[in-house]
Amino acid sequence: MSTLYSDLALADSLKRAVADMGYENMTPIQAQAIPVVLTGQDVMGAAQTGTGKTAAFSLPLLQRLLKHENASTSPARHPVRALVLLPTRELADQVAQQIKQYAKYTQLRSTVVFGGIDMKPQTAELKKGVEVLVATPGRLLDHIEAKNAVLNQVEYVVLDEADRMLDIGFLPDLQRILSYLPKQRTTLLFSATFSPEIKRLAGSYLQNPVTIEVARPNETASTVEQRFFRVHDDDKRRALRQVLRERGLTQAFVFVNSRLGCARLARSLERDGLKTSALHGDKSQDERLKSLAAFKAGEVELLVCTDVAARGLDIKDVPAVFNYDIPFNAEDYVHRIGRTGRAGASGLAVSFSGGGNDARLVADIEKLIKKKIELEPLDLEADRPRGRINDGRRHWREEGETGDARDALDQPRESREAYRSPRPHRAPAAPRDPFFDRPYEASEGDQPAAWEAAGKAPVARAPSANIRAKRKVAALFKAAEPSN
């Protein structure tokens, strides 16, 4: 069987676009899936990360849209005929851009909708009419309810990262979306990982599906070197820096399990002089896209991220992925390390197994990927003497400052006590304008206030516990952000 794009039964307009992108040979998933999707059958496709799944469904999909004109499709109307759903905004953006590339020589229109940004431009695009709509679930439902998107003529639905789309967090939204679609349609599911339960569930959404498994599902790429180090939780940051140095790594994804942990780590690595940006769900969409763009452009060495970045993101030539935290789901491990070693390149995946449940989680991964995992010790260089303050930095927090005191947390637990310094004496703070949160401004001819004349500060009502908690969280995130 030929694996050349030029031999495929695709329109010249699509072949030209593929050629423009420099592709000649199909990957195995493409060679197997494209002919099947061209027949219009339902498909469940499993293939390793980084092997071109997007092209595997979008090219034949576009071909079907070109060749099989819908009876109700007039040149004046552009009903949505194909819907592609993804679990994160960045991924939706990426897939939409790829589809635009493939469709650039055709008359087919496409657009993308996702949350976190203004709805109006998306609405305008939808009103103009598109044949292909790429979306994340929440925002799509908004557009459906606002009657901006009419999906009653959808012929093709693609669930990319299908196992994620079918998991408990997404399922309700997904089911609502599917309820707006015609029953008579083609459904395509793709992912690198499928658990047996998800496979069963997926089956209930498909009609006589063709199953395509190019590699064993859940398999990791053989081009990625996988290392697991046993590291004390307090030593992970040093371990990360050491591995970066030893391996001469210029860029890496660094995965962390929580958003706050992500923000904190990004900030502390930034302070270590590493060019870092953070990507997690508590950042504004604008910041998220900027972080990712800076990493793509090579302006940033480390992308410190949560699992928002675990799936699908296709960035060329990222040499390494760190699991600073071991992921809670073994499947996420497969997706995370799939950010490196893409398109046959080599890559390195380094995971730090610390305390808590980590050993158990590593065992889960071993079981899933069916590869023996060796937990190695990591000899840390004594680059930072422990237990004494001799790095010239302060380890307490001055009033009005945030963040520095937490550096003590980077030290081994037993020596933290040494970082506790007596609180420096300071004059009582001047009262602040509670509305603008700044010192009261004195104006010409001001008399000393009554409180000042009496030599005591005014009594302010303490903020409620609720407000204090909110402020505290906001301050933590603010303090934890890299400065730029």
Added chain:
DNA sequence: AAAAAAC
């Protein structure tokens, strides 16, 4: 346990 996805 966490993250993601809508204001």
